Amino acid sequence: MINPWSSSQYFDYEKLIREFGIDKPNDYFDYFMFRRKLIFGQRGLDYLEYAIKNGMEFNAMTGLMPSGHMHLGNKLTIDQIIYFQSLGAEVYIAVADLESYATRGISFERAREIAINEYIANYISMGLKPCKIYFQSENFDTQSLAFILSNGTNMNELKAIYGLTDSSSMLHVNSPIIQAADVLHTQMRHLGGPKPTIVPVGVDQDPHIRLMRDLAKRLRIYSIKPDHGKISIFIKGTDNPERYINEAMEELSSKGYECSPNYEYRAIYIKNSKEEERIKIDMILARLEGKFNEYTFIEPSATFQKLETGLRGGKMSSSVPDSLISLNDSPADATRKIKHAVTGGRQTVEEQKKLGGNPDICPVFELYKYHSSDDKYVSRVYEECIGGVRMCGACKSEAAQNISKFLKNLAEKKDESLRKMDDYLIKRSS
Ligand code: SF4
Incomplete structure (x- = not known):
């Protein structure tokens, strides 16, 4: 059972593809996350391909939970959103302030501040162009659509998909329906009607994707x-x-x-x-x-990205601050965390020179692989590591320099990005 609330990690992506009927991407999309198989699976991506080839409109959709800080692991979704926007997508981003209120007790006002300062400003600094960002608590379309969609499912189905039980919180019952409404509302008539809609997610979100695709299908005549x-x-x-x-x-x-x-x-x-x-x-x-039919939707498409490993091995978790690099970290903090990261290196320099390191299990190598778009550079790091030419100390310093440069650039652009906010936030719907 995979579900968004599990704390387990899933690294056997081939098994997931086999067991959950996730498709592998083809080579149509020439983007580093596809080329490096960081996007390992997809559902319905052929709709997006068809729209692009035929010059048709399409949407890209994601959400953010306004709590804590954005970190490098969250960045991958926005990288994809920016990529799909560059291909012509109309981008929608839902700020899940209802969920952060329900699960973390964060007031709507505080959620707004966090979303703008910790997330959206970074998205803009990373290159996101003007788009449609809204707050769940202010969006009547999503709330009314969630009500309509809830008529299309029942507890038995939610139990089967999510492993819910009779004692599960009603939040876990409502949350998938609200997420489905967030995605599907982008195809409502007054927003341009049914269109292919891509939702980049981690594989733990697949149950939501399956449910929203089924709901879209059920509402069709x-x-x-x-x-x-x-x-x-x-x-x-x-x-x-x-x-x-x-x-x-x-x-x-x-x-x-x-x-x-x-x-x-x-x-x-x-x-x-x-x-x-x-x-x-x-x-x-x-x-x-x-x-x-006002509720005509094309089944949303999804890409599934691999989860980036925490710097201490295992999962990135905000409860272990040294397992991840927050986009608010100073270059000095990021460098310290990278210097303390586990690696795929050998016990001694002599062994490393003789046998080479193992970049395939190395979180430091992932910093190169997930966050540099230069294929040749990443291949060189890989070859040097397995060839015993690259030593972990120097490799960490180089990764730290790259990440520090990225963080410094974000910090420098922040004020300018905040000034552009009105081009992104959509007003409360009536
Ligand atoms: S040389 Fe770099 S990529 Fe290779 S194991 Fe060491 S830290 Fe990881």
């Missing part, structure tokens, strides 16, 4: 099914299927498809379709359906 190499469409949840069959036939015919209806089975068979056209046909029908 048109259900697209591959059928013996072709595509068939089924009409769900309406007492007037003829109307929706006729609307879809008219739309698909205008796009060159030959359709044959079966009113008894509430179905349309597309004679000249191919299975590979599933996304194209789904997008055509989602746009049509969006005109008469």
Whole structure:
């Protein structure tokens, strides 16, 4: 069972792919996190690829919990968001102030201060362009949509997905629904209607992704099914299927498809379709359906990134401050933490020279691998380590210099980023 509240770490990513039906990414996205397999899995990324290839609009969505400080491990999600924004995504970011109030007792006012100063200012300094950042407590769309979505699931399903029990807190019941509403509301009619939406997450968030994808599917009237190499469409949840069959036939015919209806089975068979056209046909029908079904959503896509190891080995945890580098750390603090980090090095310099180190288990190597976009540089560090040319002391100093430069740059840009805040925060919805 993987769930967002477990404290366990999961390093057997191949097993996760096998057991949870997560797909591997293909090589369409030329970004260092894909190239280095830091993004090890995905769901529905073909929708995003289709949108980009066909010049269509798409969204990128993430959230932040306003508590504590942002650290290097959180940075990876924002790196991806900035990458997808560079490809044309409309970016939405939810500040989970309802959750921080419920779980940590943080007032909305304090959550706002933390979100702006500790997170959003850093996002802007890292290169995030103007986008739509909102506070859950102020967003009527997400609250009303959460109410609608809660009608599409039940306790048995939540127990099966999350391992909830009868004594689980209602927060754990509500939280996945609110997160689904955060993601899906970006496709509401007044925000441009149904669009592919990418959500970069750690694998512990997969249960949320599965649930929101299922909920999106359940609210659709048109259900697209591959059928013996072709595509068939089924009409769900309406007492007037003829109307929706006729609307879809008219739309698909205008796009060159030959359709044959079966009113008894509430179905349309597309004679000249191919299975590979599933996304194209789904997008055509989602746009049509969006005109008469206010809650038409394309199943959100997700990328799953590997979890960065803590500097002390194991998980990065704010309860062990030396396990992570906060983006508020001074270069001196960051350097001290890196100098004390565990490594994949040998016991002695002689052994290291003779046998080489093991970068594959080294958190210091991860600082290079996760936070430098220069492939050649990272490969060189790797080769030098396994070849016994690189010693851990010097390697740590070099990593510390790189991270210190990054932190210094963020600190220098902070005031300017804070001044730009109005270009990012959206006003309370009425
Ligand atoms: S040389 Fe660097 S990468 Fe290799 S084990 Fe030591 S610290 Fe890690």
